[in-house]
Amino acid sequence: MSENKAEILAGAGVLVVALGFLAYASGVTGVGATSAGSYPLGASFRSAEGVSIGTDVRLAGVKIGTVTGLDLNPETFRADATFSVRDGVEIPDDSAISISSEGLLGGNFVEVIPGGSPFNLEAGGEIVDTQSSVSLITLLMKFVAGSGE
Numbered sequence: 001m002s003e004n005k006a007e008i009l010a011g012a013g014v015l016v017v018a019l020g021f022l023a024y025a026s027g028v029t030g031v032g033a034t035s036a037g038s039y040p041l042g043a044s045f046r047s048a049e050g051v052s053i054g055t056d057v058r059l060a061g062v063k064i065g066t067v068t069g070l071d072l073n074p075e076t077f078r079a080d081a082t083f084s085v086r087d088g089v090e091i092p093d094d095s096a097i098s099i100s101s102e103g104l105l106g107g108n109f110v111e112v113i114p115g116g117s118p119f120n121l122e123a124g125g126e127i128v129d130t131q132s133s134v135s136l137i138t139l140l141m142k143f144v145a146g147s148g149e
Contacts, residue, residue, distance in 0.1 A: 038065060038084040039123035043097045047132040048079035050108035051099055057083045059112045064089045067110060083110065091127075092117040098131035108133060 045051075048070055057065035069082035085091065094115030101108050112127070121127070 037087045039087060040068065040082055040084055041091070041121060041124070042080065042082045042126040043128075043130050044073065044076065044078045044080050044126070045099065045130050045132045046078055047135075048081060048099065049133045049135060050101070051079075051081065051110060051133070055107075056109040057085065057112060058109050059089065059091075059114065064112070081110070090120040093119045093121050093125065094129075095121070095127055096129035096131065097127045099133035101133070 051067060051070065053067055053070060055067040056063045057067065065083050065085040067081055067083045069080075071080050072078075073080045091112060092115040094117040096113040096115065098111050098113065099108055100111040
């Protein structure tokens with residue numbers, strides 16, 4: 001009987017640890033997070049390399065939202081991104097958006113560069129002025145090809 005109690009306690013401990021990991025993973029990845037308290041915006045990039053669902057959206061280095069969708073537009077062959085922005089953060093309608101890198105070894109994030117318009121984007125609006133990610137390999141290839149001339 002004491003062996004059964006030990007096995008039950010060990011099994012319960014494993015379940016508690018597994019549930020803890022599941023809760024942590026869903027919190028980190030944003031799975032299961034609701035978009036309450038935010039509004040959606042969109043943008044179309046030539047290349048969305050390094051961006052995926054859950055990537056941070058930042059303004060002045062502060063996280064204001066996350067990428068919620070990323071699809072290929074079959075008509076324009078561009079990457080259409082949708083992202084949520086925290087309520088209370090008003091973005092002027094002439095703002096720009098770019099894919100930036102945290103450094104040589106860091107990940108990418110989406111950076112909002114605010115404009116000066118007195119009018120703000122409405123929920124579901126689109127930022128037209130976009131700048132795609134810059135590939136480090138492409139830059140190095142251009143540097144190597146240009147240095148031989």
